[in-house]
Amino acid sequence: MSKISSTVTIGLVANPFSARDIRRVISNAASLQVSDRANIVMRVLSAISTCGVKRVLMMPENGGISSFLKRDLLRKQQLGDNCFTELEMTKTPINGTVEDTFASTKAMVDSGVKTIVVLGGDGTHRAVAKVCGQVPIAGISTGTNNAFPEYREPTITGLAVGLAATGHIPESVAFTLNKLLCVKINDGERSDIALVDVVVSTERYIGARALWRTENLRELFVTFADPEVIGMSSIAGLLEPVSRNDFGGLHVLLDDPEVAKNLLQVPIAPGLINTVGVQSWQQLKPGIPFTLRQSSGIIALDGERELEFGPEDTVQVTLYEKAFRTVNIGACMRHTGQHRLLVGAPLELLAT
């Protein structure tokens, strides 16, 4: 095994604007402070530094995270800690919009990062997944519903990512393939993806983006239906659980609770349990496009209203298997323990 030093680069997207929406007042959703987000990044950097990763390529932003990081990293440098991972920003524009995430992620992929660590909610992860191709994502929940990223101490995520990226953990163990949903309007005139859920509402405006009024929901598609998460996918999860690794997803027909066959109590946002009207549900088979029943309305992707459509539009939703990769943090850490990877120090770096 030959040693390497600084060839491994990890990408990092930390969204300073997640968890700022209307759910702070319509429910009791938390809002993680910018300084806490910077602290999470420092914890990740500390862990991956331990694994021998010398360079991180990060999305530049103007929401405050970078300023805190600069201060903390300067302090480490002044204290003589020169082994800490080098942090560099992608040379991409800062507009304070999702375009920043697209541009920066693309720059990371182009520069050959091994993995991209993402701090954000479902929307941030979706934005990264749109661009990252086959580069695996490691998610850290800093959003509101967080159906896609799992709750976990970021230091552990950092260790798993560091060990996986430096080749200490075999790819077959470290990475998992995931499903996604693709929405196409008029054969791709407009298209987008969702990692967890696509919801159709009768509303015709984007508004405050978050979706919480359940009386207007008409159709739901999910990649997985986990009864342990909150948000739109929990509707499906409370009807027929489907795991992230199961074949296919679920398609649920919804209606106004006043006329629906069944009523379901759903944790639609943190602390907000709403009544949802359910008509029926069926398995969503991969690769087969479903045409929406609703003739006009709005499509929410992973809980956020994104696309308007009218009677003149044809909208199709298709589930795809093995669409993008994530780091399987649990599997990585089990492998680490079973093979005593962190026994002895410093770690021997492996060629990847």
Added chain:
Amino acid sequence: MSDNPFPLSRDELLNIYQTMRTIREFEERVHVEFSRGDIPGFVHLYAGEEASATGIMAHLREDDRIASTHRGHGHCIAKGVEVKGMMAEIFGKKSGVCGGKGGSMHIADLDKGMMGANGILGAGAPLVCGAALAAKYRDKGDIAISFVGDGASNQGTFLESLNLASIWNLPAVFVVENNGYAESTSVDWAVACDSYVDRASGFGMPGVTVDGTDFFAVYEAAGEIIRRAREGGGPSLLECKMIRFFGHFEGDMQTYRAEGEVDEIRAKRDCIKSFSKTVTAAGVLSQEDLEACDTDVLSLIEEAVSTAKAAELPTEADLLTDVYVNY
């Protein structure tokens, strides 16, 4: 179930459009008249920011009070202050809503709950705490709203007001209209901790950030925040991320803005254009509805300017009126 996919009726949507269009035409015309030298003092124009004032004020009652900023024309119009009286005030005429003695930066109409634009940055927030305290004692469900810009959000008066409103659990709403520049200083340079939601948390109140160029985004968020305040839920902070079409003040050369920035935002982030597109695409309002409204607004503004120009200036005898109030 209604066929209208919006949270407002057709008439209400038309009224919203009329308000936003009135603000826009009012400001575009003041821009022209100021350049001719006919308007005394300074003016700071609200064009481009109409969705914020309109989306918030759509939830207010006449007994709700607001305190505005130096950029207050839009807040006045959306709160129902009479347009001809406003134009006369800005021209410094006796028929103005403040007798021509307030001008653009001190324009007010207490009968409409508009406690005034304010030439002192951040000075409206303590006034709103007073109004909200009175509302709390009256217990009639009325509330008070303070508008500040991103620059004024750094003033001690604003931060002290957040604290006061929180400890007294006042029915107050603090709206930060973040247009990205404190005069010419970018918000990235001037606001510590960057997130207004974090600031709100620091004072024990919820905060929400919305796209202030999207009427429906502002309307939804403001509706929930205002309802919370009316129901005794206490104060909240709403950050509207927005843009201004003109400079900080009329005459501002705007050398701090990127080349083409204003042209791009006028083309791509015009809140009136996006509102029009949304409501016409859904078939609730037609292009003819909007055009008829445009004609009415242009006529109103034309009349406001011509009557303002023809009106009398205050006289020497007016100098000492409205100075003291008997209780």
